[in-house]
Amino acid sequence: MRTIVRILTEKSERLPDRDHMLDYGASAKCMDHGAQPQNRLASSIFLLLTLSVSVLLLAARIHDGFHPSDDPVLAHSAERVLHGERPHVNFHDGYTGGLAYLDALSFRMFGTNLLSPRIMLLLFFVPGVAAIWYIASRMLHPAAASIVTLLTVVWSVPLYPSPVGSWYLLYFAIFATAALFRYIETLNRGWILAAGGFAGIAILFKITGIYIVAAGLLFLLFDEQSELPSDARRRLSAFPVFVTGLLLLFCGMLILLVRNHAGAPEYYHFVLPGIVLSALLIYREWQSRSVPDLGRVLAIATRLLPFLFGVCIPITAFLVPYVAGGYVRPFLQDVLLGSLSRVNGTSLFCAPVGPVAALLSLPIFVLMGLDATLRNRIGRRIIMAGSCVACGLAIWLSVKLPYFAYSIWLSAASSIPLLCLVAVVLLLRTNCGREKTSRLLLLVAVTSMCSLNQFPVSLPIYFSYVGPLLILSMAALVAMGPHPRPSTFAPIALFFLAFGAALLIKNQIYGNGLTLRPEGFALDPGPAKAFALPRARGIRGPAEIVDLYQRVCEEIAAHGSGPLYAGPDSSALYFLSGRENATPILWEFAAGDDARPERILADIERGRVSVVVVNHSTHVPSGPMPSELLSALQSRFPESKTIENFEIRWR
Numbered sequence: 001m002r003t004i005v006r007i008l009t010e011k012s013e014r015l016p017d018r019d020h021m022l023d024y025g026a027s028a029k030c031m032d033h034g035a036q037p038q039n040r041l042a043s044s045i046f047l048l049l050t051l052s053v054s055v056l057l058l059a060a061r062i063h064d065g066f067h068p069s070d071d072p073v074l075a076h077s078a079e080r081v082l083h084g085e086r087p088h089v090n091f092h093d094g095y096t097g098g099l100a101y102l103d104a105l106s107f108r109m110f111g112t113n114l115l116s117p118r119i120m121l122l123l124f125f126v127p128g129v130a131a132i133w134y135i136a137s138r139m140l141h142p143a144a145a146s147i148v149t150l151l152t153v154v155w156s157v158p159l160y161p162s163p164v165g166s167w168y169l170l171y172f173a174i175f176a177t178a179a180l181f182r183y184i185e186t187l188n189r190g191w192i193l194a195a196g197g198f199a200g201i202a203i204l205f206k207i208t209g210i211y212i213v214a215a216g217l218l219f220l221l222f223d224e225q226s227e228l229p230s231d232a233r234r235r236l237s238a239f240p241v242f243v244t245g246l247l248l249l250f251c252g253m254l255i256l257l258v259r260n261h262a263g264a265p266e267y268y269h270f271v272l273p274g275i276v277l278s279a280l281l282i283y284r285e286w287q288s289r290s291v292p293d294l295g296r297v298l299a300i301a302t303r304l305l306p307f308l309f310g311v312c313i314p315i316t317a318f319l320v321p322y323v324a325g326g327y328v329r330p331f332l333q334d335v336l337l338g339s340l341s342r343v344n345g346t347s348l349f350c351a352p353v354g355p356v357a358a359l360l361s362l363p364i365f366v367l368m369g370l371d372a373t374l375r376n377r378i379g380r381r382i383i384m385a386g387s388c389v390a391c392g393l394a395i396w397l398s399v400k401l402p403y404f405a406y407s408i409w410l411s412a413a414s415s416i417p418l419l420c421l422v423a424v425v426l427l428l429r430t431n432c433g434r435e436k437t438s439r440l441l442l443l444v445a446v447t448s449m450c451s452l453n454q455f456p457v458s459l460p461i462y463f464s465y466v467g468p469l470l471i472l473s474m475a476a477l478v479a480m481g482p483h484p485r486p487s488t489f490a491p492i493a494l495f496f497l498a499f500g501a502a503l504l505i506k507n508q509i510y511g512n513g514l515t516l517r518p519e520g521f522a523l524d525p526g527p528a529k530a531f532a533l534p535r536a537r538g539i540r541g542p543a544e545i546v547d548l549y550q551r552v553c554e555e556i557a558a559h560g561s562g563p564l565y566a567g568p569d570s571s572a573l574y575f576l577s578g579r580e581n582a583t584p585i586l587w588e589f590a591a592g593d594d595a596r597p598e599r600i601l602a603d604i605e606r607g608r609v610s611v612v613v614v615n616h617s618t619h620v621p622s623g624p625m626p627s628e629l630l631s632a633l634q635s636r637f638p639e640s641k642t643i644e645n646f647e648i649r650w651r
Contacts, residue, residue: 046142047133054129054153055122061158061505062118064528066541068549070162071114072572073586075535078103079112079575088334089327091584092591095165096335098204098318103163114536114575117163125157128171131178135472138181139439139479147493148475152468154500155412159464159509165206166453166465172202173212173469177446180219184438189306192220196310203311204318207339208453213311214250215449219442220303221281226434227299228288239293240285247278261349261456268355270455273420273448280424280441338590352458353410358418360411364474364492365422371488372481383488391495398503405503412496413463416451416470420444423477432480440480443473460509533576552613552646553577559650562610565600569620570646573613582607588622595622597629604636612637614647 077093081104087097103117110116132152136145157167176198183191199216202209221243254274258266322331367387374380398405423444427437447469454462478489529543533550540546549572556564556577564579568588574581583603588595604612612633614625634640637649 043137043142046146047130047137050133050146050149051126051129053150055126057153058122058125058158058161061161062122063115063530063538064540065160065162066531066536066539066545067162068545068572069569070164071117071539072536072575074099074103074117074163075112075114076571076575076581077586078107078117080581082107082112086321086325086327088331089322089325091581092334092338092586092594094338094586094590095206096204096209097331098201099163099165099168099206102168102205112535114531114539118161121157121161121163121167124168124171128174129153131174132468132472134178135174135181135443136475138185139475144475144490147490147497148471151493151497151500152471154497155467155471155504156464159500159504160461166462168205169202169209169212169450169453170465170468172198172205172209173215173446173450176202176212176216177442177469177472180216180442181439184223184435184442189302192303193306193310196307197313198310199307200311200314204314207335211449211452212446215442215445216307217304218277218281218445218449219438220307221300222284222441222445223438224296224300224303225281225284225288226438228291237293239296243285244282247282251275251278257452258455261351263351265352265354265458266455268358268417269352269414269458270452272417273444273451276417276420276424277445277448280427283428334592337592338587349456350458352454353414355414355417357410357414360407361415361418364411364415365418367489367492368474368478371478374488380488384491387488387491391491394495395498395502398499405499408499409460409504412467412470413460416447416466419470419473419477420448423473426477426480430480436480440473440476443469443476447473464509535576535578548644548646549573549576551643552648555641555643555648556611556613559648560610563607564611564613565604565607565609566613566615567600568615568622568625570613570615579611580607582609597626597632600629601632611648611650614649615645616647617645 073094077087077091077095077100080091081087081100085091087093087095087100093100102120106116106120110119129149133145133149136148139145140148156170176195179191179195179198183189183195195216196213199209199212202212251271251274254271255262258270319328319331322328367383370383374383394404394408398408423440427441431437447466450466450469453465527543528540529546530538530540531546531550533553552573553576556573556579562579563582564574564577565582566573567585571581571586573579583600584594585591585600593599614630614633616624618624633649637651639651640647640649642648
C-alpha cells in the first residue's frame with residue numbers, strides 16, 4: 001500500500017494545480033469564463049453525443065428484464081395511490097412513499113402498464129447522465145469525460161431498467177454531488193442548499209437516502225477544515241473534542257448497522273470506509289491551528305444549516321398531508337419497521353465478496369501510479385501499448401473463460417474500500433489545491449456511504465446501484481496528479497466499457513447473478529419472452545417466469561372478478577391480474593400485525609375475496625405461509641388448481 005501511495009504522490013507534490021487545469025480542465029473553465037468559444041462548442045458536442053448514445057442504449061433496453069418482486073409490486077403500490085390510498089396508512093409500501101406517487105403520475109401520463117414507470121425512469125435518466133458528464137468534465141478533458149460517462153451508463157441502468165428505488169437513489173446522489181461540485185467552484189452556499197434538497201428527495205424515494213446526507217455532512221466538515229491554517233501547536237478546546245466524539249459515534253453506528261451479520265466481508269465493505277474517512281477528519285481536526293470555538297461553530301453552521309434545511313424542505317412538504325390527517329406516527333412506524341425488517345431479516349441477507357478479492361484491484365491502482373509518475377514519452381508509449389494488448393487479451397479471456405470474467409467483476413466490486421484507503425492517504429500526503437482535494441473527498445465520501453445500499457442484500461445487481469459513483473471517484477483519483485497525454489489509464493477505462501457492454505448487459509445479472517460456477521456467469525442467459533398480458537405487454541423476461549405468471553393470471557381470471565388474496569410475498573399477481581388487494585400487505589415480513597393469520601382472514605371476509613393464491617416457494621423472504629392460515633384458506637376455498645409453486649383456490 002505504501003508503495004502504491006508513494007508512486008501516486010511522488011510527482012504530484014512538485015506540480016502546481018494549474019498544470020492539470022491547462023490539460024484536462026481547460027474546457028470546463030472556458031465554459032465559465034467564455035475565453036474560448038471553440039472549447040465550449042466541443043464540450044457541447046461531446047455532451048450531446050454522450051447523451052444521445054446513452055439514451056439510445058437505455059431506450060433499446062427499456063423492455064428487457066423482469067423480476068416479479070420489482071416492476072409489478074411497484075406498479076401495485078402506484079395503482080393503490082392512483083385510487084386514493086396513501087402509502088404507510090392504507091398499505092405497507094416497500095419504500096418511503098415518493099416512488100409510489102411518481103409511478104402513479106407515470107400511469108396518468110402514459111397509461112396503466114408496466115412500461116409507464118420505465119418511461120419515467122428514462123426521463124430521469126437524461127438529467128442523470130448530464131450531471132455525470134458535468135462532474136467528469138470538471139476533472140477531465142471533454143472526450144475523457146464522455147468515456148467516463150458512457151462507462152457509468154453501461155454499468156448501471158441498462159443492466160436492469162426496472163424503476164426500483166435504488167436507481168432513483170443513485171440519480172439524486174449524483175444530483176447532490178453535482179450541486180456540491182458547483183459549490184466547490186463558486187463557494188455559493190445556495191448550491192449546498194440544493195444538494196440538501198436532492199438528498200431529502202432521495203430519502204422520500206428510499207429511506208437509505210440518509211446515506212447521502214451522511215456523505216454531505218462529512219464533506220462539509222472537510223470543507224470547513226480546509227479553511228483552517230495548519231500549525232503543530234495545539235491547545236485543547238471543546239470544538240475538536242466535540243467533532244471527534246461525533247465521528248467516533250458515527251463509526252459506532254456503522255458497526256451497529258452490520259452487527260447482526262458481522263463478518264470480515266461486512267466490516268471490509270461497510271465499516272472500513274467510514275472509519276477511514278472519520279480518521280482523516282479527526283487527524284485534520286487536531287492538525288489545524290487553534291481557532292476560537294465560536295468561530296468554528298459559526299463557520300460550520302454556515303455550511304450545515306443550508307444543507308440540513310435543504311434536506312428538510314422536501315420531507316416537510318411530503319409529510320404535510322400526513323400531518324393534516326394525523327398519520328405521522330403510523331407513517332414513521334411503518335417506514336422504520338420496514339427498514340428494520342429488511343436489515344434484520346436473515347432470509348434477505350446475502351454476504352458481499354470477501355476482502356481477499358481486493359487483491360484483484362491492485363493492478364488498477366498500480367497503473368494509476370504509473371500514469372501519475374511516468375513522464376518519459378517513450379516509456380508512456382510502451383505502457384500504453386502494453387495496456388492495450390493486456391486489455392484486448394482480457395476481453396478475449398472474459399468471453400472464453402467465465403472464471404476470468406468473474407474475477408474482472410470482483411476487481412470492481414471489491415475496490416471501494418481500497419479506493420477509500422488510497423484516496424485518504426493521498427489526501428494526507430499531498431497538497432494539490434482546494435478544488436482537487438475537495439472533489440476527491442466528496443466523491444469518495446458519497447461512494448463509500450452509498451455503498452451501504454448493498455447491505456444486507458449484496459447481490460451483484462446491487463453493486464450497479466453504486467458503480468457509477470465508484471467510476472467517478474476513480475476519475476477523481478486519476479485527476480489528482482499531472483496527466484500528460486495520452487493517459488495510460490485510458491485503455492483500462494475502454495476495457496471496462498467493452499466488458500460491460502459485451503458481457504454484463506447480456507448476462508442479466510439482476511436474475512442470474514454471478515457465482516464461481518461457469519454456469520453462474522453464462523454468456524447466454526436463456527431465451528427471453530415478452531408478456532402477452534395487457535398490463536405487462538411488451539416487457540421481456542425469462543421465458544419460464546413469463547409463462548408461469550401468465551398461466552396463473554389466466555387461471556385467476558377464470559374464477560370471477562372480485563378482490564384477490566395472494567401470499568406470501570406474491571403482490572406481483574395483483575397488478576398483473578388486475579385484481580384488488582383485500583389486505584394492506586405487499587410483503588408479509590414488513591407488515592407487522594397485519595400479517596397475522598386472523599387479520600388476513602378478516603380482510604378476506606370483509607373484502608369478499610373470491611380467489612386466493614398460495615405461494616409454496618421456499619425462496620420468498622417471508623418464509624412459508626403459516627399452517628394456521630393455510631388450513632383456513634383450504635377449508636374456505638375448497639376448489640383448487642396447482643401451477644408449479646402457486647396453488648390457486650376458489651369457492
